[in-house]
Amino acid sequence: MLFVELIAQGLVQGSIYALIALGLTLVYGLLRILHVAHAAFFTLGGYIGVLVTNATGSLTLAFLTAMLSAGLMGIAMYRLCYEPILKQPPFVALIASIGLYIAFEELFRIVFGASGLSYQSPPLQKQIEVFGGLTFSQAELMVMGGTVVIIGILGYLQNRTRVGVACQATVSDPQMAESFGIKLRTVRDLNFFIGSALAAFAGVWVALLNNLVEPTMGAVPSYKGLAIIVLGGMGSVRGTLLAALTLGIVESFGTIYLSQFLDRNAIAFAFLILVLMFRPQGLFSKR
Amino acid sequence: MAYEISLLTAMGISVLFALSLNLITGLCGQISLGHAAFLGVGAYTSAMLCKAGIPFYATMPLAMLAAGLVGVVVGLASLRVRDDFLAITTMGVVFLFVGIVRQQDWLGGELGISAIPGPDLSKTGFMWLTLALAAATAALCVYIRKSWMGKVLNGIAEDEDTMRIMGIDVPRYKLAAFAIGTALAGLAGALYGQHFKYVGPDSFGFIESISVLSMVVFGGIGSVPGVIFGAALLSALPAWFQVIGDYKLLVYGGLLFLMMRFSPTGVAGIVRRALKRGANAKGSKPAITGAKP
Amino acid sequence: MLELKNLSCGYGAFQAVGGLSLTLRTGTITGLLGANGAGKSSTLMCIAGHVALQQGQILLEGQDIGAIPPHERVRRGLAISPEGRRLFKDLSVEDNLRVGGLIRPAAEFKHDRDYVLTLFPRLGERLNSLASNLSGGEQQMLAIGRALMTRPKLIMIDELSLGLMPKIIDLCYRALQQLRQDGMTILLVEQNTDRALAVADDICVLESGSTVWQGSAAAAAQDPALTAAYLGLH
Amino acid sequence: DIKIGFNVPLTGFAAFDGNSALQGAKLAVAEANAKGGINGEKIDLIVYDDQASAKEATPVATKLVEKDQVVGAVSGSYSASTRAAAGIFQSAKVPYVVAYAIDPSVTRTGDYMFRVSSMGEVQGRGGAKLVSNLGKKRVVLVTLKNDFGQTLAAGFKDAAPKFDLNIVNEYEYGIQERQFGALIAKIKSDNPEVIYASGYYFNAGPLISQMRAAGITVPIIGQEGYDGEKFIEIAGPAAEGTLMTTSLDRDSEVPVTKDYLAQFRKAAGYGADMVGASSFSATAILIEGLRKTGGKGGAALRDAIAAGAYDMPIGHLTFNDLHEVNKDIQVQIVKDKAWHRHSVIHDPVLLAAPTKDKK
């Protein structure tokens, strides 16, 4: 029973990791940038979720606003921050991104206060028994279901449609992609929009699960996200999902049975390093 | 005055630390997001040994040795991964380091080690020691760049596969760069512990690793004077920023971003361009700079 | 079909091509020749929109396309098989062709692809391999095939015979003649000068970024000074 | 003017506590200045942000000592930063009164150090007694993996045998943790009668709401880290019934405390918390010392502070030879979305702070 419950909890956590890591994967796949500032959209989603729900009482509206505004800001971030430095070596974008993330974190603190925000009456907390005493809150169930569906759709888009092929072409050789009628900006805008909106989506869920949004809430997910895209083999949607769920479960068991030796972050990264020693191309890489 | 001395000492340590990373990242092209772990190994080694009654000066080479050894082990493990994979792996190393140190009671666990005994050296004396070591490190870096090793590392940074075809034992060289770089980080760590008289797991985390990488990139990756400048400036910045109080991290983050956005080659790049402009104004022919295709 | 008026292009402040004027007649093959570094590839990439146009005009069917972005140019009927092939390395052969056909209706893909595969049957055997795993010659075929997938009015091919074995070179040249017959206009850059002279209608010879000779291929072949000095024939 | 220093986290993860602490300290200074300062000289509070980080605290302390030349200083910060600053104040012979940092090594740095809050071990022992007072035996410890949580756990485990408590299991978690699903699943299988969980409000809020959501109904005991309205806001309805050991009694009838509660709400716009009250007390104690020395610092100030007895919002205090305080522990409980008095633990023997010779 405990075993099942730990797996279930790992899956919940893994779903959230997956949602966050997906945006990182998309951006990494497209531009080869480690987009640390991505986590800012996760936080932003959390804040907008709480603020809109508290103001209007509608969680649906909160999701829509959070995703839409994060998506648009994602596009803005691409245009203003990354587009001009695409030709630079990758660490330039990495440092820029870290700088942006720090600035965003502080901005959230200055605007919304250091102590964070909570829902006045957190929705979707009802407990549902799935089987044999295994219970989930509504929110937990929905986050798992939502993740699988969304990632399924994206995976389909990436591998089986013209849009997906177009995206992948821009990764290999942007200039040539342009010469075959692909508008680079559109493709990249689209990716940033989807990635950022998904991060915001995850942010709203986490806010629901913890009933707390804080300026610093993006930090841990952002570097876990980086670990996940590496585990997933960099740039593959399916790999990212599997890696995120695996990591969720590893952490779930690790925090119980290994917490005397390593903390949660260290467990995650020990796992990562271990995997990379044997599969330097990642756990679920195509290559 | 004592405040300035302490600031200068801290700057010296940062310069040394940043130069050590520059050897690995700037010269050899191996991005490391976990360099603070080696600062930590050096700092803990020196602190523990000092506590055990060994004179501080003797702990410095031992700190270098310990950090260098760990560096080689990490280097060996990292040989199989490249580029961004390496960046994330090294990031993992620093989390692992912090995670492990946290749990070790003999290393002070969460609380770290405080009241580290030190040599009979005045604050000014210690500052001079730090600055001298930083200067020596800078000289060493310049020397390495000029040596054949520098040429090889540079080549590896650009294209390691081709280096192999030119008969270069790439892993050996990468390990050498790792060993030297991490040993120097260990030296910086010894000084760090002595300066703050305190070491704890949180002093050597991911944030520290990022901030030292920022120093290197901010100054101009690969350029020794640039890195010295970047490290000196960024390490002093938070102290100056006290004035803007609440906004200092915002400004710090913004500055990092703006620097990369508008001058990706760092301060060294700005200076280089300015010099070139100066030379052009004097009537020399405009240099053709080929963008990479 | 295409008219270059006093075209200058280059990289930053550097001018690779200066004041090139050239007219391509519809349904002909024009050979752009010259030594290494003469500026042939730069000209092609400038027409495709990837090298900065510093001066002059590019007229495609009378319309100035100098200011429109590359992804629009291909819709106007311009396709390129660039120097160095520039394939989408992480995509399979089939997906590379698919990208070539992006501007065409999805329903036409199969038909267009099969056309390319009859031209280069070797590609048919490697449809699912990644482009990066192809041999040098296979890559060249794919690059040309990919450009053909756009069903261009004008196709620009850089170094057609580079790395190809004689048999395939023959095949490609026959394909070119076929395409010309179908009404396609072709701009060909070639180091294999005698082959180019044999197939082209018009010739333009570049040297250090400017035209040193222009005229019909027949005339070029009969100008011994030209062939010796600029075309590296002996 | 007479300058006193104040290091406090105004940015970074601890900024909320830092703000409460700053409010508390400012109240103490304002009150003293309203009473005419010290011999007519105004007191000037020099505030620097230390981000609750040891690395930032060192230059801050150096600056306070060297540049601002403060006669005394107060820590409104967490343990890591306070401990790093302590050495510098000690070697400069500047008395340093620590508000709520609970790390044991602080007062052992030297004789210029004072602390107005109970140490972690002491509070932990109080926690054990509280469990026993509740009549429970089977305990699960959930320990925040930092100096705060670990010293609490140490104290609790130290006293547990005295009360015949059965510690079924202990789990540790990191300060960044907000999601406790796995841990809670395991706790459920342990089936405890009471849970002793250390953490700050931002850990405890999610922890307790997730535990209650998962169907754990047994009492949960927290400590000073829970103290404040923020915890209740985050945990929502799940907060009801949560207990904590702390030093500020919201239902106090003592005038200083009542006064402070009202003033703080007016100044800060939210209800008083332990952090603010402790900072107020620490600052007020330093000022009282200065009043006795007529504004002089150094050894005179040190001795003056050590000799005094103080009635503060956090209770009646005296310092022992290690300059730790001996005082009662307040137990508060959440009722109707607010902290209220549950009980007071008065046990001078059990709650005795460590002294110079005894650890």
Next chain:
Amino acid sequence: MNAATPALLQVSNMVVRFGGLSAVADVSFDVIPGELLGLIGPNGAGKTTLMRSITGVVRPTSGDVQLNGESLNGMPIHKRIRKGLALSQQLVKPFRGISVLDNVTLAAGAERTGSALKALLHLSQTTENEIGREALARVGIADYAHQMPGIQPLGVLKRLEVARALALKPKLLLLDEPLAGLNSKEAHALASTIAEINRQGMTIVLIEHNLGEVMRICQRLVVLDNGRKIASGTPREVMDQPAVRAAYLGGDTIAETGVSAATGAAHA
């Protein structure tokens, strides 16, 4: 072929498989000291793969490579290079951050860069610069010595690749399509250079599609098709085999004239 001279390079039963594809299928051949061996075959025949498995870039599925009687199997690339192999790659890969000369100098420093410690202790590069200049001059790009490779046309870069390989002072030089991208005059010149280098004692394996030049300078050919060795012998012998003609030239008239032009050039 002289059975008495021991082979410099001996490739036996080499097999390289990528997934289901046999890029090289059971190929064996010898390279005799001092010869200039042409390796030809259709596109995708496995020539590059074969060469890469000799240098160790690709790990063969099975097979055996010996240099001077010493087995190279399982040896890392750099060790094989130090045993006396040098490779000029099909796709040029110059170091863009340093000048053309420095590119060659770096290769010429093999002596110094053998061990990291030695490399650390040496600064001077005068002798290496000399070797570098010589190598550049040999392939005819001495004028470009101080320019950056990033802005050089392909023709220069191709020769830079060859120069870099020469500077390693190998026993056996492996050239993968060095003439591609050069015009006939330049190709002719570089081919002559290669022949000249060979005459001075260097053993060379040359992969090339420029049949005219191959026929002109190679003493012996090995032909691959679909991963298999289908022929070997003198250029004339090989070209007279119908299998080779079918695989490589196609049966039609253009090809015929192509060959006669090519073979004609060989006599010119």
